[in-house]
Amino acid sequence: MIAVIDYGAGNLFSVCNALTFLGIPHEVTKDAAVLDKADAVILPGVGAFPAAMEALTATGLTDTIIENARKKPLLGICLGMQMLFDRSDEMGDTLGLGLIPGYVSRIPSQRVIIPHMGWNELVITQDCPLLSGLDAPVYTYFVHSYQAFCDDANIVAYCDYDGKVPALVTDGGFVFGAQFHPEKSGEQGLMMLRRFEEMAR
Amino acid sequence: MLAKRIIPCLDVRHGKVVKGVNFEGVKDVGDPVACAAEYNRQGADEIVFYDIVASHEGRGTFLDVVRETAKQVFVPLTVGGGISSVADMRETLRAGADKISINSAAVKNPQLISDGAEIFGSQCIVVGIDAKRDGRGGFTVYANGGRIDMHVDLLEWVTEIEQRGAGEICLNSIDTDGVRGGFDLEMLKAVCARVRIPVIASGGAGKLSDFAEVFQETDATAALAASLFHFGELTIPQVKADCRSKGIAMR
Numbered sequence: 504m505i506a507v508i509d510y511g512a513g514n515l516f517s518v519c520n521a522l523t524f525l526g527i528p529h530e531v532t533k534d535a536a537v538l539d540k541a542d543a544v545i546l547p548g549v550g551a552f553p554a555a556m557e558a559l560t561a562t563g564l565t566d567t568i569i570e571n572a573r574k575k576p577l578l579g580i581c582l583g584m585q586m587l588f589d590r591s592d593e594m595g596d597t598l599g600l601g602l603i604p605g606y607v608s609r610i611p612s613q614r615v616i617i618p619h620m621g622w623n624e625l626v627i628t629q630d631c632p633l634l635s636g637l638d639a640p641v642y643t644y645f646v647h648s649y650q651a652f653c654d655d656a657n658i659v660a661y662c663d664y665d666g667k668v669p670a671l672v673t674d675g676g677f678v679f680g681a682q683f684h685p686e687k688s689g690e691q692g693l694m695m696l697r698r699f700e701e702m703a704r
Numbered sequence: 705m706l707a708k709r710i711i712p713c714l715d716v717r718h719g720k721v722v723k724g725v726n727f728e729g730v731k732d733v734g735d736p737v738a739c740a741a742e743y744n745r746q747g748a749d750e751i752v753f754y755d756i757v758a759s760h761e762g763r764g765t766f767l768d769v770v771r772e773t774a775k776q777v778f779v780p781l782t783v784g785g786g787i788s789s790v791a792d793m794r795e796t797l798r799a800g801a802d803k804i805s806i807n808s809a810a811v812k813n814p815q816l817i818s819d820g821a822e823i824f825g826s827q828c829i830v831v832g833i834d835a836k837r838d839g840r841g842g843f844t845v846y847a848n849g850g851r852i853d854m855h856v857d858l859l860e861w862v863t864e865i866e867q868r869g870a871g872e873i874c875l876n877s878i879d880t881d882g883v884r885g886g887f888d889l890e891m892l893k894a895v896c897a898r899v900r901i902p903v904i905a906s907g908g909a910g911k912l913s914d915f916a917e918v919f920q921e922t923d924a925t926a927a928l929a930a931s932l933f934h935f936g937e938l939t940i941p942q943v944k945a946d947c948r949s950k951g952i953a954m955r
Contacts, residue, residue: 517802
């Protein structure tokens with residue numbers, strides 16, 4: 504069973520729709536005991552970093568999430584991915600979960616349309632179980648104005664948006680973050696969710 | 705590289721697609737869920753549902769369509785028509801929409817854009833605009849499906865939309881809509897030069913090359929069409945192949 508963390512994130516339902524479609528057992532929860540017994544955890548998220556971090560902290564789950572991330576797969580999606588990092592400067596400085604070293608800041612290019620919205624091609628730089636079996640080109644759906652800044656070692660795939668935008672990141676262990684929305688990225692996105700579930704077995 | 709998006713729009717009335725969609729293999733041409741699934745299969749980058757009646761009584765049926773589609777179609781889903789309050793937005797998002805499109809309600813009450821962006825995030829607030837040449841070298845904004853001249857300058861309006869936190873603009877030109885002579889390049893250029901948020905081109909597509917043209921000539925990041933795709937005159941793969949052959953990035 505995959506625990507989908509419920510702290511009021513807007514894309515919670517889309518994520519659950521995709522898991523249901525794939526026949527993947529899941530439970531929407533804000534209960535630490537459910538997280539502890541889950542095989543894997545998904546942290547969804549859309550919106551602004553400070554408000555989301557505040558809402559997540561209010562569930563009292565942050566320590567449980569960090570502990571579980573040492574022993575079972577965790578996937579952060581969109582803002583949920585950004586929350587895996589140390590901090591973000593969106594609307595002031597806010598601490599994240601600190602599971603992947605790096606920070607989140609505004610997409611730096613002055614030449615591009617913001618938000619980065621639409622389908623962008625992944626440039627895959629490392630093997631990753633989430634991407635196994637996917638045929639190039641892999642296009643995924645993005646919508647964000649802030650991006651992660653981190654070491655190349657933590658980047659599994661990036662996309663080009665007048666600069667390198669980390670698209671899929673990892674701590675090298677069980678923690679994964681997707682800046683894009685796999686639940687809205689068509690067949691290829693669904694395949695990634697399927698791979699995530701297989702990792703949890 | 706970010707791909708340009710091709711977006712089919714489905715007009716829905718009383719839970720059925722208006723006039724029906726002529727697809728091979730889709731038995732009930734009026735079933736919006738089946739049509740959306742077919743567009744998804746063809747490679748649509750997003751799908752728009754528009755409630756053309758937008759009556760209070762029909763709302764439940766319409767949201768059932770959204771709910772059912774969101775269970776089967778995993779590309780972004782934008783929903784418009786009859787959304788005039790934060791409560792309407794919440795209800796629509798909870799039904800499974802990824803973005804909500806507001807048009808007349810935003811012109812009449814611009815605060816709705818700010819409230820929506822604040823509560824649900826800019827990424828899900830699309831402001832639709834119906835605009836027309838004002839005869840004095842500018843463009844003016846219309847409401848109620850292009851019936852009421854709001855006497856609002858288009859370029860001032862798009863600036864306000866961006867400042868209030870909308871994530872995207874869908875620009876429909878009344879001058880070119882239905883004429884099938886191509887998108888309104890002049891209007892699109894004027895708007896794209898004014899804002900930094902994505903602009904979807906709408907109104908006027910009549911032939912294959914119109915799509916590549918709008919991407920080559922303007923900074924529009926997406927192009928929307930309805931009847932052209934519904935009646936099978938053009939398919940999404942045809943449009944994408946033509947754009948690709950002209951060097952435009954497509955998914």
